[in-house]
Amino acid sequence: MQKNPMFLGEKVYLVPIESQHLEVYYEKLQEASYDSCFYTGSKKIITMAQLKAYVERIEVDNERLDLFIVSQKADEIVGEVVLNDIDFENRCSSIRIALFLDENFNQGYGSEAMALTVNYGFGMFNLNRIxxxxxxxxxxxxxxxxxxxxxxxxxxRQCLYFNHAYHDAYRMSILSQEYKGLNPS
Ligand SMILES: CC(C)(COP(=O)(O)OP(=O)(O)OC[C@H]1O[C@@H](n2cnc3c(N)ncnc32)[C@H](O)[C@@H]1OP(=O)(O)O)[C@@H](O)C(=O)NCCC(=O)NCCS
Structure with missing residues (x-):
């Protein structure tokens, strides 16, 4: 897959999700582990038709950036990271990330993918808050x-109901000035 220097790390690179990736995307979502779904709170079983409609919608939506996380070592898609609900007026966005398989956890992929995406959000979209x-x-x-x-x-409090139990969530954020303080150029 094509490597954009802005999305190139040492362990992973990121690639925009497009319709041409539909088959492999569906495969990866089908393979996603119980843990990956538990940690993201994902409960829906997605059909190919639903995924096709979703990908067609996101690839033309300027208020989000959906990226595959690809391992450099195996050149294989290992997850996704997404800037979504980008609000250019207030310069803020949400972010979410998921590696699909437990075997890819704890290898530095997630940290690097988050760092690349946050850097892009602040550096290219001029966001103030993520x-x-x-x-x-x-x-x-x-x-x-x-x-x-x-x-x-x-x-x-108790915003997720997953497998017979309620769970709390934390809201977290980072501001541009905080990011620049931690990552001086
Ligand atoms: C969360 C996630 C993105 C992190 O990515 P990752 O590649 O697994 O994590 P990394 O290897 O980059 O870093 C893991 C760090 O957490 C630490 N860690 C691992 N298990 C931990 C635990 N139970 N408690 C605290 N820290 C832990 C590791 O020691 C490491 O710390 P270090 O970087 O300071 O050495 C990834 O595990 C994932 O996608 N999980 C499933 C879906 C998910 O949870 N998505 C996020 C929903 S909000």
Whole structure:
């Protein structure tokens, strides 16, 4: 796949998700582990027709940037990271990330993919704020977000119902000035 220098890391590179990737995207979502779904709170079974409609919608939507995370080593898609609900007027956006398989966790892929995407959001979209929601039981993700400079803002109590139990989520964010303080050019 084509490598854009802005999305090139040491362990991963990022590639915009397009219709040409539909088959492989569907395959990866079908393969996604229970843990990956639990940590993201994903409960829906997505059909090919739904995914096709979704990809056709996102590839022309200027208020989001959907990227595959590709491992440099195997040149294989391992996850996705998305800037969504980009609000250019208020210069803010949400971000979400998921690696599809447990075997790819804890290898530095997620940290690098988040860092590349946050850097792009602040550096190319001129965002002032990037926010996310993370379930309280997702200690690895919380660690990664704090490492990158995200700060906790508050708790959404019992906002997820997953497999017979309610769970809290934290809202976290990072501001442009905080990012620049941590990453001086
Ligand atoms: C969360 C996620 C993106 C992180 O990416 P990753 O590639 O697995 O993580 P990395 O290898 O980059 O970094 C993991 C870090 O967390 C630490 N960690 C691992 N398990 C941990 C735990 N249970 N508690 C606290 N820290 C933990 C590691 O020691 C490492 O720390 P370091 O970078 O300071 O050495 C990825 O695991 C994932 O997609 N998980 C499933 C879906 C998900 O949780 N998405 C986020 C929803 S908000």
């Amino acid at each position: 926010e996310l929601e993370v379930y309280a039981y997702n200690e690895r993700a919380i660690h990664v977000y704090k490492k990158l400079g995200f700060k906790e803002e508050g708790i959404c």
